[in-house]
Amino acid sequence: MDFPEASTPLSDLPGLTPEDAAARLRISTKTLRNWESWGWIAPAERTQGGRRRYSEQALQIIEATGMAERGKRVRTMKKETEIGTKGSARSATVIAVVNHKGGSAKTTSVVNLAGVFAVEKKLRVLVVDLDSQANCTIGLGFSPYTLTAKRQLFISDVLLPGGSPQSGGGYTALHNIRDAILHTEIEGLDLVPSSLQLSDAEIPLINAMARETTLSRALAHLRNDYDLILIDCPPSLGIFTTNALWAADHVLVPVEAANYAVAGLTAIVNVVRAVRELGRDVNILGVFNTRVPGPLTNSARDALENTKRIFASTYIDIPIGNTVASERAVEEGNPMVVSSPKHKVSESYRQLAEEVLRRVG
Template identity: 35%
Template sequence: MAGTKHTSAVQDSARKTAAELNPNGPTGRPRREFAVPPTLAQHGPARIISLCNQKGGVGKTTTTISLSAALAEYGRRVLVVDFDPQGALSAGLGISTHDSNTVYDLLLGTVKDPAEVIQHTAIEGLDVLPANIDLSAAEVHLVNEVARETILARVLRKVSDDYDVILIDCQPSLGLLTVNALTASHGVLIPLECEFFALRGVALLIETIDKVRDRLNPAIELDGILATMYDSRTLHSREVLERVVDAFGEKVLETVIGRTVKFPDASVAGTPITEFAPEHAAAKAYRQLARELISRGAIA
């Protein structure tokens, strides 16, 4: 045990020394500390942000859960919308969707009031609009609806004054549900795995956002690209991140989320990483992400 502690101390010291020698962060820009945001004097109306990427497994749900919990820690009232039929976000926050109303019922109009569907989490200030596999039938049912792309926007309009931010966890596709999310949103946050094939689809996603801006939602903007599953030990991760920064510049957030086994552990426990392992580097990274988005004006 003593040897293990000594080895860990040596590794921590080496990392600190490396950080001191290299004042730049993983994105190549100078490291910055984002200040803890001031407490809000009043709440609402919410800014709505979609977390979107048509590629699966890039960290959308993990980021939605962890970012929302970090924002709640900073006194923000947060609503997260599970807009993926897999229902991973609901499960990741310990929300049961068995025999309960979901966002699907609101889209179809069988339930009119979102307050009847919203569930509170164990974290103060963090609520969920849950989903389950029923949502997979939504595109079929909505295809003949008038103004079908704006249905989610009309649902969220009823509760936006109650929250400071609404985060929508989109499914990995660019279908009608994702278009609904983008039409309802003020901003888009793109989690991007530091892997070559994840990089290839970003141009298509940006094109979709531009089409939504032109035809449905002129106010939508790209709030940032978040590098996830970054491993500084691999040349591949470093090269992908470098290419993303070259292509998108300041739109790439300075916060970078590293790869760790703590995320699946937290998911199994049904709790955010900020609660599951509050002192872990991943939890600290998501708190920094919350502070960075607030400092950029993406969130109040």
């Protein structure tokens, strides 16, 4: 899959008139004005001649979030069964947590959100560790080295192509994903672990047919077993993240509270748009800031304001603090929301989990 170039910052691209913007989004200009008044899209700017222009940045974010399609489905969404309702026929919601920049607290967010969903919301949760560093595996209490000694199957064993072609395209995996699932010490929270072996699976996967859909096809067998599936993506936008996006219904993007981190979001927006253009109905559910210092510095405040301005209603205004305790909890193999439930970071993740469930519907 070839993705659009991400070298041009979104803010440097030319703007569109309200008529052109509405036509591109396949909505009316009245709807576009309503979206602006509701805060769904960044406000139009006025040129020196007084004409209103919507930035290319705002349009691309709307396309990546799937706002137009979701807006048309509002009435339908209100009629849907709530997520996690016992006995519901609704399949699991898959959320990929993505950022190609390291240090965004991506794994910390996955581990703590999973803890809240399982412990406090009583949901059936599966975490898929798609990073060869295996930090998520460690954060949920497992050592990749010990698991290897016990001949445990990893996500790499699931993704490696086997020899049997499938009628819908692609090949069967060497192993069934069910055989790789581990039960954590937290009731209702399971894990598909990772290890350094995942890096060895990249080249075989790149050369496989229908390579982008490998993880999606594996998870299809588990959707009725869980309420939520969280995918911890690697710090890159390569074949593994592509697989996660193809498997996901939604994307969550944690962003460090620094302006250089905000500027790098162009690539994520482009990749999500590319996957959507290929027919996968995935959208950016929310963008939230992490590693927010306390007290708040001027540069961090600017980063928070810029993220909120750029992503408008997609922005989740729940800053996650930068503490040593949260990192230590992951290293010790226990979500902070479990080991220190009253900590301010735990409360922030609790609020974030509530907002994620509200947006999922």
